[in-house]
Amino acid sequence: MKVSLNMKLSGAAAAAILGISTSAALADTPSWCGPKKATLALLDGFGGNSWRQVTIAAGKQEAEKCPSITKYEYADGQGNTQKAISDIKGFAAKGTDALVVFGDAGPAVLPALTSAYKAGKVVVPYRVVVGGKDGETYTKFVGASFKDDGVSWGNWIKSILPNGGNLLFLSGPAGNSQGLDELAGMKSVLDDKYKFVNPAPFDVTNWDPALTQQVLTAEIAKNPKIDVIVSDFGPSLVGALAEFKKFNRSVPALATSDGNSLGCFWTNNHKDNPDFKLFTVATGNDNVRLAVQWAVASATGGTPPSETVFKAPTFEDSVSGKPSPVQCRPDLPGAIYLSSGVSADDQAKAVSK
Amino acid sequence: MNQAVGNGSDLLQRRGIVLLPVSRGFVTVAASTIALLGACLLFAPSSVSSGALAGSLPFAAVIAIVGLGQLLVVQQGGFDLSVAGGVSLAVVIAAHFPDGDNARLLPAVLLAVSCALAAGLANGILVGFVQLNAIIATIGVNALLYGAVFAVSGGVPRITTPLLAEIAGGRTFGIPHSVYFAVAALLAVSFILKKTVAGRRFEAIGANPLAARAAGLHVRLYQMAAYVCSQLLCCLAGILLAGITREPTAFQGDSLLLPSVAVVVLGSTSLLGGRGFPVSTVIAAFFLNQLSQFALAIGVPYSAQTIIQALALGFGIGVYSVEWTKNTRRRVKS
Numbered sequence: 001m002k003v004s005l006n007m008k009l010s011g012a013a014a015a016a017i018l019g020i021s022t023s024a025a026l027a028d029t030p031s032w033c034g035p036k037k038a039t040l041a042l043l044d045g046f047g048g049n050s051w052r053q054v055t056i057a058a059g060k061q062e063a064e065k066c067p068s069i070t071k072y073e074y075a076d077g078q079g080n081t082q083k084a085i086s087d088i089k090g091f092a093a094k095g096t097d098a099l100v101v102f103g104d105a106g107p108a109v110l111p112a113l114t115s116a117y118k119a120g121k122v123v124v125p126y127r128v129v130v131g132g133k134d135g136e137t138y139t140k141f142v143g144a145s146f147k148d149d150g151v152s153w154g155n156w157i158k159s160i161l162p163n164g165g166n167l168l169f170l171s172g173p174a175g176n177s178q179g180l181d182e183l184a185g186m187k188s189v190l191d192d193k194y195k196f197v198n199p200a201p202f203d204v205t206n207w208d209p210a211l212t213q214q215v216l217t218a219e220i221a222k223n224p225k226i227d228v229i230v231s232d233f234g235p236s237l238v239g240a241l242a243e244f245k246k247f248n249r250s251v252p253a254l255a256t257s258d259g260n261s262l263g264c265f266w267t268n269n270h271k272d273n274p275d276f277k278l279f280t281v282a283t284g285n286d287n288v289r290l291a292v293q294w295a296v297a298s299a300t301g302g303t304p305p306s307e308t309v310f311k312a313p314t315f316e317d318s319v320s321g322k323p324s325p326v327q328c329r330p331d332l333p334g335a336i337y338l339s340s341g342v343s344a345d346d347q348a349k350a351v352s353k
Numbered sequence: 354m355n356q357a358v359g360n361g362s363d364l365l366q367r368r369g370i371v372l373l374p375v376s377r378g379f380v381t382v383a384a385s386t387i388a389l390l391g392a393c394l395l396f397a398p399s400s401v402s403s404g405a406l407a408g409s410l411p412f413a414a415v416i417a418i419v420g421l422g423q424l425l426v427v428q429q430g431g432f433d434l435s436v437a438g439g440v441s442l443a444v445v446i447a448a449h450f451p452d453g454d455n456a457r458l459l460p461a462v463l464l465a466v467s468c469a470l471a472a473g474l475a476n477g478i479l480v481g482f483v484q485l486n487a488i489i490a491t492i493g494v495n496a497l498l499y500g501a502v503f504a505v506s507g508g509v510p511r512i513t514t515p516l517l518a519e520i521a522g523g524r525t526f527g528i529p530h531s532v533y534f535a536v537a538a539l540l541a542v543s544f545i546l547k548k549t550v551a552g553r554r555f556e557a558i559g560a561n562p563l564a565a566r567a568a569g570l571h572v573r574l575y576q577m578a579a580y581v582c583s584q585l586l587c588c589l590a591g592i593l594l595a596g597i598t599r600e601p602t603a604f605q606g607d608s609l610l611l612p613s614v615a616v617v618v619l620g621s622t623s624l625l626g627g628r629g630f631p632v633s634t635v636i637a638a639f640f641l642n643q644l645s646q647f648a649l650a651i652g653v654p655y656s657a658q659t660i661i662q663a664l665a666l667g668f669g670i671g672v673y674s675v676e677w678t679k680n681t682r683r684r685v686k687s
Binding site for chain 1: 397399400402404405407408409412503507508509510511512522594597598599600601602603604605608645646649650652653654655656
């Protein structure tokens with residue numbers, strides 16, 4: 001009985017978060033919020049992980065700051081390019097004024113974005129490069145500087161291993177631009193003393209914990225010395241790091257993005273693993289806020305923000321404790337991101353539905 | 354194809370060449386696996402080190418279990434494309450309902466099993482009784498299962514309970530627990546298929562449903578049973594996977610659909626139905642998994658890894674699909 005009730009509740013919560021939100025009269029209206037009434041939709045290419053759930057919550061929070069936004073909607077492409085394209089076309093056709101699009105499928109969604117833009121909609125793709133041009137195929141592309149993440153990791157690696165060492169870099173699907181940019185960032189600060197032991201450009205994990213575990217097993221077996229693991233999605237490593245124990249080796253230093261489960265893993269395991277140092281950059285849920293600001297400003301006649309690229313700040317460093325020591329909230333779900341502007345408790349609500 | 358294999362081995366037996374009761378499929382898959390292990394030792398010794406095996410065998414075990422389920426369906430001339438949904442649903446139920454609380458693991462497992470029963474019955478009724486095409490029916494049920502996955506999880510992963518992590522991910526006598534589960538599933542499937550009346554009927558129905566119906570067997574019931582067993586095995590695989598990966602995603606089953614069919618084919622079971630080879634299927638699962646470990650361990654780029662796996666699969670399937678003896682005979686005649 002409890003089980004079926006849970007299911008119903010989770011359905012209701014899903015409807016609540018994805019549905020209409022009309023938040024009235026907020027005291028301070030930001031400058032990017034103009035007087036013209038408008039509706040906004042956040043269109044995800046793939047919404048099926050906690051990172052996306054927190055991002056959706058962040059986007060919703062940001063849109064709620066502007067009372068001129070009368071309706072905020074969300075659609076999930078479910079990793080299906082066809083559905084993502086029909087979502088874009090569908091929302092444009094039904095008259096939504098501004099579309100913020102996470103174009104997971106890359107240039108494949110560009111024709112749909114262009115036709116929505118040509119039909120007079122405000123179209124703001126963000127984070128994933130979709131090709132095209134500002135003012136021609138869409139209103140504004142709000143990128144993320146993954147290269148800066150790579151530079152941050154590279155600088156930290158230099159600080160803990162001044163004499164060089166062996167690095168293992170894991171990223172998502174083969175050839176994804178995020179991983180390539182991060183690698184370029186690392187290579188811009190690391191010289192030949194630092195050797196990448198993975199096949200170039202990175203080990204493919206699809207950000208899937210099961211595949212990550214298999215890949216890491218093979219790499220640990222193959223490489224007797226791994227000084228630092230670099231991964232652009234830290235939480236998918238949590239299960240895999242336990243593989244080091246099977247080889248009776250210490251978990252090495254880790255440069256990655258943050259996640260509550262990862263912070264807690266470090267907190268529980270760093271004493272038994274003398275080499276386990278942790279450095280994280282913010283995982284970038286707040287990228288969506290900048291995109292929403294651009295979309296709202298263009299749709300409501302507000303002042304657009306000065307930035308067009310989101311730079312993820314560094315977050316935790318177990319060595320220097322700056323800007324923050326490693327954080328862990330064992331009372332909250334592992335799949336939340338303490339670096340996010342959405343409060344930890346609100347995130348817990350977003351991912352626990 | 355099955356008949357051809359039978360004719361071939363009869364011919365050989367008449368000539369007194371083959372006396373051992375092993376199938377050509379078993380010999381091929383076992384020989385390929387030994388050859389692969391040899392290649393691993395030579396070119397990528399790290400992939401057969403004890404640590405690497407301890408890390409990769411659990412995944413082989415999971416592929417073996419879903420492969421056994423797929424085997425039963427293929428034996429009835431069908432396909433279970435709802436493997437992905439079935440595994441994913443078991444994963445999210447096993448991870449989400451207990452929410453870290455060991456005491457709630459058992460109810461969660463029972464719930465997962467009941468969902469698997471329901472999904473298997475749905476598949477079985479649609480294919481066995483309503484006589485829908487298996488591919489269409491199971492794709493439909495797969496979509497329903499994914500609906501349930503979203504209802505349970507909202508697409509969000511959750512960390513497994515420590516108890517499940519120990520049961521599925523732990524080791525006894527140095528062997529990962531999931532391997533014991535796979536062996537138990539193999540023994541159960543083999544025993545039922547080969548040593549019980551129901552199992553023998555099951556194979557007979559797969560080989561020729563019309564003749565079986567004429568002989569008075571409940572063809573539809575057996576066909577339905579294949580889908581139910583397949584979903585139950587998917588459920589077992591999903592629960593294990595939830596323990597092995599610690600923080601599984603909600604779509605963990607997606608990557609298992611193709612391997613589940615591949616191991617059945619590599620294990621020499623005909624896609625047209627009939628005789629099944631559970632032992633060969635499980636060896637093929639080990640082969641497939643070791644192949645990807647080999648490709649990872651030799652450190653070639655991702656594109657090359659994929660090509661190596663595809664070539665090995667193509668080779669494996671080619672060995673069975675081409676009727677070598679007939680071809681030779683034709684060539685001799687011409």
